Amino acid sequence: MTFAGRTVVHGIGLRVPSGTFFGLVGPNGAGKTTSLSMATGLLRPQAGTVRVFGVDLWRDPARAKAMLGVLPDDLALPERLTGREVLTYLGLLYGMDKQVVAERAQELLALLGLLEAERTPVAGYSAGMRKKIGLATALLHGPQLLVLDEPFEAVDPVSAATIRAILRRFVDSGGSVVVSSHEMALVERLCDHVAVIVDGKVAAAGSLHQIRGAGSLEDAFIRLAGAENTVTGGLSWLSS
Ligand SMILES: Nc1ncnc2c1ncn2[C@@H]1O[C@H](COP(=O)(O)OP(=O)(O)OP(=O)(O)O)[C@@H](O)[C@H]1O
Numbered sequence: 150m151t152f153a154g155r156t157v158v159h160g161i162g163l164r165v166p167s168g169t170f171f172g173l174v175g176p177n178g179a180g181k182t183t184s185l186s187m188a189t190g191l192l193r194p195q196a197g198t199v200r201v202f203g204v205d206l207w208r209d210p211a212r213a214k215a216m217l218g219v220l221p222d223d224l225a226l227p228e229r230l231t232g233r234e235v236l237t238y239l240g241l242l243y244g245m246d247k248q249v250v251a252e253r254a255q256e257l258l259a260l261l262g263l264l265e266a267e268r269t270p271v272a273g274y275s276a277g278m279r280k281k282i283g284l285a286t287a288l289l290h291g292p293q294l295l296v297l298d299e300p301f302e303a304v305d306p307v308s309a310a311t312i313r314a315i316l317r318r319f320v321d322s323g324g325s326v327v328v329s330s331h332e333m334a335l336v337e338r339l340c341d342h343v344a345v346i347v348d349g350k351v352a353a354a355g356s357l358h359q360i361r362g363a364g365s366l367e368d369a370f371i372r373l374a375g376a377e378n379t380v381t382g383g384l385s386w387l388s389s
């Protein structure tokens with residue numbers, strides 16, 4: 150993908166095996182969000198293909214997207230609607246049965262602790278609440294593959310535990326999850342497969358065990374992404 154003449158993602162080739170929990174990690178600006186946007190139909194790639202369970206996403210988007218649940222980095226929401234209204238609106242837009250939408254919305258809002266904000270339009274949601282309603286929209290239609298861009302960012306520990314449990318159950322029942330995250334410990338805890346993206350390319354991909362080797366994922370990340378930054382000089386103005 151090239152933005153204004155600058156190529157930021159160079160032919161990323163990744164395969165997410167069915168039933169896996171796949172972590173995408175990489176330094177800031179490495180191209181994770183750009184790659185996930187291209188993989189989920191939000192950004193048209195200038196070359197290459199995306200297949201969701203064999204369906205070409207860019208040739209048959211409706212069929213591919215029916216299997217996909219996506220939490221984009223910067224989710225645009227209908228700001229004046231409450232969480233329940235957002236879910237109802239999207240569910241009906243997807244062509245789902247009204248009763249099914251109502252039941253799932255209730256269950257998701259309760260699980261994610263959003264019932265207390267029943268009357269709050271999403272414009273008044275906190276960053277973590279926005280993540281949670283975004284996750285609910287990704288789950289609502291019962292996808293087979295979830296692609297979540299930093300789903301735990303700004304989420305409190307109790308909600309994070311709930312989200313981990315939801316995702317774990319999803320994978321245990323045959324679903325596949327792709328998450329991008331900067332939290333190496335979380336990725337190590339959740340994911341069985343990992344790809345490290347550096348400078349718009351896949352620096353390493355494979356099972357968690359293969360990528361981290363004998364050390365931690367953080368060690369592998371630092372090794373693949375470049376030398377550890379140490380602040381040796383400068384910033385003298387920072388100390389009083
Ligand atoms: N719409 C855009 N126009 C111009 N440049 C862009 C655009 N979107 C992304 N970029 C650039 O592409 C590169 C990759 O960005 P991207 O958001 O994919 O990185 P990332 O790995 O998700 O980073 P982070 O971990 O900080 O979220 C960055 O250099 C960014 O500035």
